[in-house]
Amino acid sequence: xxxGVPEPAPGRRRASRxxxxxxxxxxxxxxxxxxxxxxLSTIATVAVQVDxxxxxxxxAVQQRADDVTFSSxxxxxxxxxxxxxxxxxxxxxxxxxxERQEIDAKREVEAVLDEASxxxxxxxxxxxxxxxxxxxxxxxxxxxxxxxxxxxxxxxxS
Numbered sequence: 001x002x003x004g005v006p007e008p009a010p011g012r013r014r015a016s017r018x019x020x021x022x023x024x025x026x027x028x029x030x031x032x033x034x035x036x037x038x039x040l041s042t043i044a045t046v047a048v049q050v051d052x053x054x055x056x057x058x059x060a061v062q063q064r065a066d067d068v069t070f071s072s073x074x075x076x077x078x079x080x081x082x083x084x085x086x087x088x089x090x091x092x093x094x095x096x097x098x099e100r101q102e103i104d105a106k107r108e109v110e111a112v113l114d115e116a117s118x119x120x121x122x123x124x125x126x127x128x129x130x131x132x133x134x135x136x137x138x139x140x141x142x143x144x145x146x147x148x149x150x151x152x153x154x155x156x157x158s
Contacts, residue, residue, distance in 0.1 A: 039102045042095045043109055044154040046088045050109075051144075051151035053084040054116050058140040061123055065133035078124040085120060089113050105154065112150050119143040 060077035063069045092113070097106045119139050126136035 039095055039097050039099075040105065040154070040157045042091065043102070043105045044157045046092045046109055046113075047147075047151045047154040049088045049091075050085055050113055050116055051147040053081040053088075054120070054140065054144050054147045057081040057120055057123060058137075058144040061127065061133060061140050062137050064127060065137050071127055071130065074127050075124065078120060078127060082117065082120045082124065085113055085116050089117075109150065109154070112146060116143055116147060 057078050060069065060074045064071060064074040089110075092106060092109060095106070097103045120143075123136050123140055126133055
C-alpha cells in the first residue's frame with residue numbers, strides 16, 4: 001500500500017479489471033477488422049469477432065452472478081455481444097465461398113454463430129429474470145470454449 005493511498009475494495013478492483021477487459025475487447029475487434037483480404041481472412045476475422053463477443057459476455061454474466069456489477073451493465077454487454085454476432089453473421093453472409101475449404105469453413109462458423117446467438121439471447125433473458133445465473137454462467141463458459149477453439153483454428157489464416 002502506498003503512503004496515504006487506500007487500496008480499492010475487492011469488488012471495485014474486479015470491476016476495474018472488467019472495464020479493462022471490455023476496452024481490450026473493443027481494441028481487438030478494431031484490430032480484427034484490419035486483417036488481410038480473402039474469404040478465409042474474413043472467416044478468421046468473424047471467428048475472432050464472435051469469440052471476443054462471447055468471452056466478454058461470459059465475463060459480464062459471471063460478474064453479475066458474483067454481484068460485482070449491475071444487471072443494467074450486464075444487459076448492455078449482452079446486447080452489444082448479440083449485435084456483434086449479428087454483424088459477424090452479416091459479414092460472413094456477404095462473403096463468397098468458392099473452394100471446398102472455404103465452404104466448409106463458412107458452414108462451421110455459421111453453426112457456431114447460430115449457437116452463440118441462442119446462448120447470448122438465453123443469457124439476456126436469464127439476466128433480465130434476475131434469478132440464479134449459474135446455469136447461464138455455465139452455458140456461456142461452454143460457448144466461450146467453443147468460440148475460442150474456433151478462433152484458434154481460423155485466426156492464423158487472417
